Structures are given as structure tokens and as C-alpha cells.
Amino acid sequence: MTQILKIALDVPLATLFDYRADSAGTEDIGRRVLVSFGRRKMVGMIVALADHSDHPAAQIKPVLQVLRDSPPLPQEILALLQFCSDYYHHPLGEVIFTALPQRLRSDQPNALPCRRAYALTTVAPSPDELPTRAVVRRKLLQFLQQSGAAPREALLDLSSSAARHVKEMLALGWIEQTEEAIPVPSAAPSTGAPVLPQLNQEQATVVAEIHAAPPGFVPWLLLGITGSGKTEIYLRLTASQLEQGRQVLVLVPEINLTPQLEARFRTRFPGVPVVALHSSLNDTERLQHWLLAQSGAARIVLGTRLAVFTPMSDLGLIIVDEEHDSSFKQQDGLRYSARDMAVARAKQRDIPILLGSATPSLESYQNALAGRYRLLRLTQRAVEEAQLPVIRRIDLRTEKPVDGLTAPLLRALGENLTRGRQSMVFINRRGYAPVLTCNQCGWIAPCLRCSSKLVVHLREGRLRCHHCGHEERIPRACPDCGNPDLAPVGQGTQRLEDVLTEHFPTARILRIDRDSTRRKHALKEMLQEVHEERVDILVGTQILAKGHDFKRLTLVGALNVDGALYSADFRAAERLFALLMQVAGRAGRAAEAGTVLIQTQFPDHPLFEALLRQDYEAFAATQLVERKQAGFPPFCHQALLRAEATRLETALDFLRKARKLAAADDPAITVYDAVPAPMARLAGRERAQLLVQAESRQTLQRFLHHWYSALSALHARQTRWSLDVDPLDF
Ligand code: ADP
Ligand code: ZN
Ligand code: ZN
Numbered sequence: 001m002t003q004i005l006k007i008a009l010d011v012p013l014a015t016l017f018d019y020r021a022d023s024a025g026t027e028d029i030g031r032r033v034l035v036s037f038g039r040r041k042m043v044g045m046i047v048a049l050a051d052h053s054d055h056p057a058a059q060i061k062p063v064l065q066v067l068r069d070s071p072p073l074p075q076e077i078l079a080l081l082q083f084c085s086d087y088y089h090h091p092l093g094e095v096i097f098t099a100l101p102q103r104l105r106s107d108q109p110n111a112l113p114c115r116r117a118y119a120l121t122t123v124a125p126s127p128d129e130l131p132t133r134a135v136v137r138r139k140l141l142q143f144l145q146q147s148g149a150a151p152r153e154a155l156l157d158l159s160s161s162a163a164r165h166v167k168e169m170l171a172l173g174w175i176e177q178t179e180e181a182i183p184v185p186s187a188a189p190s191t192g193a194p195v196l197p198q199l200n201q202e203q204a205t206v207v208a209e210i211h212a213a214p215p216g217f218v219p220w221l222l223l224g225i226t227g228s229g230k231t232e233i234y235l236r237l238t239a240s241q242l243e244q245g246r247q248v249l250v251l252v253p254e255i256n257l258t259p260q261l262e263a264r265f266r267t268r269f270p271g272v273p274v275v276a277l278h279s280s281l282n283d284t285e286r287l288q289h290w291l292l293a294q295s296g297a298a299r300i301v302l303g304t305r306l307a308v309f310t311p312m313s314d315l316g317l318i319i320v321d322e323e324h325d326s327s328f329k330q331q332d333g334l335r336y337s338a339r340d341m342a343v344a345r346a347k348q349r350d351i352p353i354l355l356g357s358a359t360p361s362l363e364s365y366q367n368a369l370a371g372r373y374r375l376l377r378l379t380q381r382a383v384e385e386a387q388l389p390v391i392r393r394i395d396l397r398t399e400k401p402v403d404g405l406t407a408p409l410l411r412a413l414g415e416n417l418t419r420g421r422q423s424m425v426f427i428n429r430r431g432y433a434p435v436l437t438c439n440q441c442g443w444i445a446p447c448l449r450c451s452s453k454l455v456v457h458l459r460e461g462r463l464r465c466h467h468c469g470h471e472e473r474i475p476r477a478c479p480d481c482g483n484p485d486l487a488p489v490g491q492g493t494q495r496l497e498d499v500l501t502e503h504f505p506t507a508r509i510l511r512i513d514r515d516s517t518r519r520k521h522a523l524k525e526m527l528q529e530v531h532e533e534r535v536d537i538l539v540g541t542q543i544l545a546k547g548h549d550f551k552r553l554t555l556v557g558a559l560n561v562d563g564a565l566y567s568a569d570f571r572a573a574e575r576l577f578a579l580l581m582q583v584a585g586r587a588g589r590a591a592e593a594g595t596v597l598i599q600t601q602f603p604d605h606p607l608f609e610a611l612l613r614q615d616y617e618a619f620a621a622t623q624l625v626e627r628k629q630a631g632f633p634p635f636c637h638q639a640l641l642r643a644e645a646t647r648l649e650t651a652l653d654f655l656r657k658a659r660k661l662a663a664a665d666d667p668a669i670t671v672y673d674a675v676p677a678p679m680a681r682l683a684g685r686e687r688a689q690l691l692v693q694a695e696s697r698q699t700l701q702r703f704l705h706h707w708y709s710a711l712s713a714l715h716a717r718q719t720r721w722s723l724d725v726d727p728l729d730f
Contacts, residue, residue: 002020002021002022003020003021003022003024003025003049003051004018004019004020004049004050004051004052004053004060005018005019005020005021005024005028005033005046005048005049005050005063006018006046006047006048006049006050007019007033007035007044007045007046007047007063008044008045008047008092008093008096008097009035009037009042009044009093010042010043010044010093010094010096010097010105011037011091011093011094012091012094013091013093014091014092014708014712015091016047016048016092016093017035017037017044018050018053018054018055018060019033019035019044019060019061019062019063020053020060020061020062020063021033021062021063021066022062023066024046024049024063024066025049026049027072028046028066028068028072029046029047029048029049029072029075029078030045030046030072030073030074030075030077030078031045031046031066031067031068031072031073032044032045032046032066032067032070032104032107033045033046033063033064033065033066033067034063034064034065034067034107035061035063035064036061036064041064041107043067043105043106043107044093045073045093045096045097046066046072047078047092047096065107067107070104070291071291071294071295073096073100073311074294074311074313076311076348076349077099077309077311078096079348080309080341080344080345080348081095081096081099081309083344083348084099084334084336084341084344087344087701087725088334088335088336088723088725089704089705089708089723089725090334090335090336090723094333094334095334098333098334099306099309101283101286101287101290102283102286102287103283103284103286103287104287104290116151116152116177117149117150117151117152117177117178118144118149118150118152118155118166118170118175118176118177118178119144119148119149119150119175119176119178120141120144120145120174120175121173121174121175121176123173123174124141124144124169124174124175125141125174126141126145127139127141127142127145135159136158136159136161136162136165137165137169139158139159140155140158140159140162140165140166140169141174143155143158144175149178152166194267194268194270197232197382199229199232199236200229200380200382202228202229202377202378202379202380203229203232203233203236203378203382206222206233206376206377206378207233207236207237209376210237210352210354210376211240213352213374216350216351216352217346217347217349217350217351217352217353218352218353218374219343219346219347219352219353219355219367219372219373219374220352220353220354220355220373220374220376221323221355221356221357221360221364221365221367221368221373221374221375221376222354222355222356222357222376222377222378223357223358223360223365223368223375223376223377223378223616223617224356224357224358224376224377224378224379225358225378225379225380225381225388225581225585225614225616226358226581226582226584226585227381227382227383227386227585228358228378228379228380228381228382229378229381229382230321230356230378231261231264231321232382233354233356233378234250234319234321234354234356235264235265235268237317237319237354238250238265238268238269238300238317238319239268239269241316241317242269242272242299242300244316245314246314246315246316246317247293247296247298247299247300247301247312247313247314247315247316248299248300248301248315248316248317248318248319249301249303249307249308249310249312249315249317249318249319249342250265250300250301250302250303250318250319250321251303251304251305251307251308251318251319251320251321251328251338251339251342252302252303252304252321252322253304253305253321253322253325253327253328253546254304254325254327254546255276255278255280255302255303255304259524260548260549261302261321262274262276262302265300265302269299269300272299272300273292273297273298273299273300274298274299274300274301274302275289275292275293275298275300275301275302276289276301276302276303277289277290277293277301277302277303277304277306277307277310278303278304278306278307279304279306289301290310290311293310293311293312294310294311294312294313296312296313296314299314304327304338305327305328305329305330305336305338306338307338308338308341308342308345309341315349315351316351317351317352317353317354318342318345318346318351318352318353318354319353319354319356320338320339320342320353320354320355320356321356321357322356322357322546323339323355323356323357323360323361323364324357324359324360324361324364324578326575326728326729329726329728331728331729335722335724335725335727337726339355339364340726343355355373358578358581358582358585358616359577359578359581359582359616360616360620361574362574362620362623362624362627362633362634363633363634365620365624366624366634366635367634369624387592387593387594388593388614389556389584389585389587389593389594389595389596390593390594390595390596391584391595391596391598391608391611391612391614392595392596392597392598392612393597393598393599393600393603393608393612394406394408394409394597394598394599394600395600395601395603396599396600396601397601399599401599403491403495403496403499404427404490404491404495404496404499404559404560405496405499405500405503405557405559406599408597409425409557409597409599410503412555412557412595412597413425413500413503413504413537413555413557414503414504416554416555417504417507417536417537421552421553421554421555421592422530422533422535422536422537422538422550422552422553422554422555423536423537423538423553423554423555423556423557424537424538424539424540424544424550424553424555424556424557424583424586424587425496425500425537425538425539425540425556425557425559426540426541426542426544426545426556426557426558426559426583427491427492427493427496427539427540427541427558427559427560428541428542428560428561428579429455429490429491429492429493429541429560430455430466430492430493430494430513430514430515430541431455431456431457431464431466431492431493431494431515432455432456432457432458432459432488432492432494432495433455433456433458433488433489433490433491433492433495434453434455434456434489434490434491434492435453435454435455435456435488435489435490436454436456436463436474436486436487436488436489437486437487437489438478438480438481438483438485438486438487439483439485439486439487440478440481440483440485441478441480441481441483443478443479443480443481445463445475447465447467447468447470448470449465449468449470449681449682449683449684450465450467450468450470450679450681450682450683451679451680451681451682452465452466452467452679454470454471454472455492456474456488456492457471457494457515458474458488458494458495459494461473461474462474467679467682467683468682468683468684469683470683474486491559491560493511493513493515493516493539493540493541494511494515496511496539496559497509497511497539500537500539504536504537507536507537508534508535508536508537509535509536509537509538509539510526510529510530510535510537510538510539511538511539511540512526512538512539512540512541512543512544513540513541513543514541514543517543523543527548530548530550530553531550531551533552538553542579544583544586545579545582545583545586546582548586550586553586553587553594554587554592554593554594554595555587555594555595555596555597556583556584556586556587556594556595556596556597557596557597557598557599558580558583558596558597558598558599559599560599561576561580561598561599561600562600562601562602564576565600565602565605565607566602568678569678569729569730570627570630570632571728571729573607573623574623576607577607577610577611577616577619580596580598580611581611581614581616583596584596584611584614598611606619606622607619610622631693633726635695636693636694636695637693637694637695637696637697637700637726638691638692638693638700638726638727639691639692639693639700639704639723639724639725639726639727640689640690640691640692640723640724640727640730641655641658641689641690641691641692641711641721641722641723641724642677642687642688642689642721642722642723642724643655643658643687643688643689643690643716643719643720643721644682644685644686644687644688644719644720644721645685645686645718645719645720646684646685646686646718647686648676648680648686648687648688650686650717650718650719651686651687651688651719652674652676652688653719654714654716654719654721655674655688655689655690656674657714658674658690658707658711658714658721659671659673659674659690661707661710661711661714662692662703662707666699666703668694668695668696668699669692669693669694669699669700669703670692670693670694671690671691671692672690672691672692672693673690674688674689674690675688675689675690676688676689677689677730678730689730691730692704692707704723704725708723711723
């Protein structure tokens, strides 16, 4: 009987496609297939089998090939991807092919990479039977006798003429070629068991509480200030999972910035196979790590958001570090939250999940307050002598900054330099200056493709758009009035670096931002310099804020933070607080207390009151009150319909039609007006958006389900649209 296969394809259509095959069975669900689609050949995935199709038999094409070169995607992952597709209202085919490593999206052979190896055959002589002058052959035979099978490279290492002898021995039938799987990368076995620190009281309580919980799905929220020993908790929980024969998945926001975490896992579990999954791996490595996780060979998977879909048959625990970080949310294509998918996965698999942060997202924190998550706290720094930093505000109304820096900050930097300590100056803007203006007519260099200004990059003599990447030479004169006196206004990391060099000519100053770390390994090398104390003053963007443990850093200055205090974006304050807590966490990790100086026009803002005491919960409480009054998340659930076209009117028009379709009589749903996006023009496209809101997630989901089908049927001429469920930026 001919089998109908329901195939998911990587196309923007919310449907599965019917193909037939004579030689496919249930064991092939989750396998990739090669099919012809229109005029192209495409790789698809078998999602289900059926015994009949609604299409006439003559129209149903046979699959060209079922690709059996790698194990099928487990049912469990398919179910998770289906959930993801349903929740984000995104076609299943695109979801599946977003999740898969690049190599699995193609029809290339994908078997777990192997290397050539050789083994002795039954007719091989023993080494002693050979004359003593056959030195190389005796050596090779001996080596193979001892090792069973040996990889080709190991044999070639034995002698410079080994290659020739291997070839001859193959011809003689003494050895045969076999394959050996590439071993899983893991730390070299250390000489002894790693020394575990004694858990402090708080840590011990946390671990005991988690261990005492009944097995099954429990979402834990670990709220612990920087340096309180959260990572130590992750390691302990991982250890007990490994003992029980389970795998552990650890998600981090940006693995490039946290090589220390990977190193800590590797040294704590010597000999335990750990693999990383993140975007800076090449395609082969990514595939290899994915398959090692799926086969169970890798026991710990450490990865960024894309790792949340990694098949792991023995998965026993998921850990999400820095759970509040917005890089867990993908901001294009399939706009999913890896943190939320991790929770869904843990629930589906009925295992615990631990979300950790010093500044949880208000969504997660509210979940904990409401009893949906279980809250655990670490309130003290783990290393006894490690003091909390002292945080001070510098009032910009009385202390006038020169080139961005106030006198008290300069003084503190000078003193720290004299004492031989490291300092960091943090500003959230790369480049030299945010704008270039004409002193005569007020012209400001605009990006012609975006509704934004061009940033001055003086070193390179260029103006750059940080949104679309457009760049041009710095003009010699104002294009409007011809005045040659153009001035960069405001501060960026480059300018700050220059200014600090003028003030402290003998200091070793290092700038770390996206521009200075573009080269591969640049960031790693720079961090190394900092650790080796070859740097006195660090200047940088938020790249510096995350995770790095600088032992000698005792002073942090924060510039230009005010924009977020009164922003139209209701999440701006939450983000600023998290960022400043993280920045503060860099100071005084070691025995010496650190100082954080924040330059602000609004020293009385309540955000700073909570920050001075490093009191996340006080801050969260005030924010939650505001959010509740305003009816913002987490007290409601949102979805954003985004549309873009070459003309703004076209995009708005589409959204107005969409709004009519949404004119649901359901009072539980609020549909706002179609408006231009805050950045209406991006890379030459005009963008508009429409916000939908409901008090309960279920109500919103039910509404979106119907609306999405209606939208799909709408003729969206010349408009690209997408739905963003739980949007983070507007
Ligand atoms: P977090 O992840 O919360 O920032 P870490 O787990 O990195 O904190 O701990 C901060 C520092 O304290 C690290 O250097 C770690 O090795 C050390 N540490 C953690 N727990 C203990 C403990 N119980 N005893 C001694 N040192 C500890
Ligand atoms: Zn001018
Ligand atoms: Zn631009």
C-alpha cells in the first residue's frame, strides 16, 4: 500500500504537504526527505503518516529520497516544535528548519563524523615474526596490537614512513580500514577529583530544597545577587543528575561572553563529555555536537537560545542562566523565547527547570510571587570577604561634565590608578559621537534609509548607521549651508577613550565594544589582557557588563544612563536596573570592596534608591505596581502584528484591514490602532505595527489562532507581515 507522508517544508505556509512513498514507515517520522516542490528540490521532514490524502492521487508526488543518514528527530522534539509553532503562530516547517543545525537542513550526508582508523586482521603476523630491521612495520603492528583499532593520524605519528607501510600492509591484507567515531570533546582528565567548596548556609538550603522536591516538573526561580554562588548551585545540581545517569541542558544568553562558565563545567566534571552549541561554531561542529547530544554521548550541553531544541534522550534538568536576558528572545524570523520554550520543554518532559538571575524578568518574578514558580534566594556573596560594592550617584545638575566626565569621577579614576587598581568606564554607545551637526544651520547627519542619525566613527573617518549598517565618509562641509565647521556631539566609547588618554597619559587604556572586538578571538585576547592586569582603565559598552569575573576591578563609572529612566518603552527601567546591577557586579569581586559611580540628572529616581541597596525585590515591587496600574505585562499578555512595505501608507493600510478582521466582540481582547513603528524607517522599508492585548494568555491565544488564519487569507499586497507573541521591543 502506498503510504502518504505529511511533510513539513521550510516555506512560509502554515500547512503540511502530502507526498507518497512506498518504503516509509512509522520509524521514519522525524526523518528528513528530499522532495520536489514546484520546480525546486527541497529537504523536508516527515511529521506524520496518513493512509489517505484530500488531494487527488494523481497530484501527489513521490518523495525522491528518505534521508536515513542521521537518526530521526525524536517525537518529543517534534512535539515541542509543534507547540512552538502553535504558540508563536508560525508555520511548523519554518519552525523545524530554524531549530535544525544547518547541515541537517540540507541533503548532504550527515552521519556522525568519523575518522579513518585501522585494525589488525586475522592473517596479520605478530611483530616478533618480522625481521628486526622491519622497524616501522614492527612498531605499527605492536601499536595496533595494544590499541585494538587506531586512528590513522596516530599511526602516522609513529614514523615518517608510516603512510607507505600502512598502504602496503593494507595491500598485504594484514590490516583493514574501520571507522572510529570522533571522541567527544571534554577536558583532559585531571589528576585528582576537583576540590568542591563547602556550600554556605544559603546555598545548602537551596540545594536541599530542590533535592527534596518530588520528581517531575518544578519551575524554580533562583534569585541571587552577582557572586552569590548561583553557578555553584548549577554545578551541584548537575552533579546529582549525572550520578543518576541523566543529561543536563544549560542555556546562557551569549556563550562568547561566558567562556568562564564552560570552563567551570569542564573542570568540575573531568572526563564528562560536555558540548557547546552556539552560533560561532562551524556547521560541522554544530551538527556533531547536536548528534552527540542526541545519541547520549554528550552528557552536558551548554548553549545559547538555539540549543533549547537539542534532542537529549536522558535529559533530567534544564538550567537557564541570566534568565532575564533579552537575547533569549529571537528578534527576527521565528520570534521565540528560548527561556519560555525551555519551561515548556521541562513541563512536557516532566522534569525540573532552574531559572537563575540577579535581576529576574518581571514576568518570571511575578510568576514566582503568584506561586507558579518556586522562589529561591541567595542574598549574600559566596566568598566571605567579597564585599558588596558601594554605589554613589553623581548629580549632573551640580557637577557639570566636561567631555562627558565629571570631576568626582575623574578624581576617583586618578586615585584608583595611583593605587594600581583597575577601573571601568561604561557607556552604552559605541563610536566616537552619536551625531554630527552643523554649528551654523543645525543640520544633523541623517541615515537616508532609516529614521535615525548617523554615528560618527572618527578613527575610520566615517559615519555609520547602527541600525542598517549604511556608512559614508565624514563630509568636509555641511551639505545644507556649506559651513565647514561640523561638530561631533555627545559621547561614544571612542571619544571617551581619547578623553581618558588625555587625562591619564600613562594609564593603559583598553576599549572593548563591538567595533574593537570584531576580529575573531579579539574579545578573548582583550579579556586575557584584563585578567593579566595589563590594563588600568577599561572603556566599554554592555559587552563588559556580562559575567566576567575581574578580580582587580574596584571602580566602575556609568555614563549616559538617564535616557532609560523616562523612556516610552515600559521595559526600559527594568533593563537599566538589570544592566546597572550587572555593571556593579563587576566591581569588587575579590577581597576589596568596589565603588560604582553613576552620573545622572535624576539622582532621586526610585530606581537608584533600590540600586544603592542592591535590592532587586524593592525595585521589582515598585515596577509591578506601575505595571499593574498601567495594565502592562506581566499583568496582561501582548502580541504585536508588524507590517513593512516600501510606503508607510501601504503598511498602515494592511494593519487597518487586519484590525477590522480583529473587531472581535470579545471584551477580553483589546486591539489598538495601527501606528508607525517607533523606528518607522529601517533600511529603506517603512514599518508599522498593531498591538493586541488580553488579560489571560489563553484568551489571547484563542484570539490569535482565528485572527492568524484570517490574516493569512488576506491579500497582503506589497506588505510583509509577521506576528510577534510576547514582544520585547516595540
Ligand atoms: P554567581 O554565579 O552567583 O555570580 P558564582 O557561583 O560564580 O556566583 O560564585 C562567585 C564566586 O564565589 C566564585 O569565584 C565561586 O567559585 C565562589 N564560590 C561560590 N560558592 C562558594 C562557596 N560555597 N565557598 C567558597 N567559594 C564559593
Ligand atoms: Zn549647515
Ligand atoms: Zn540606517
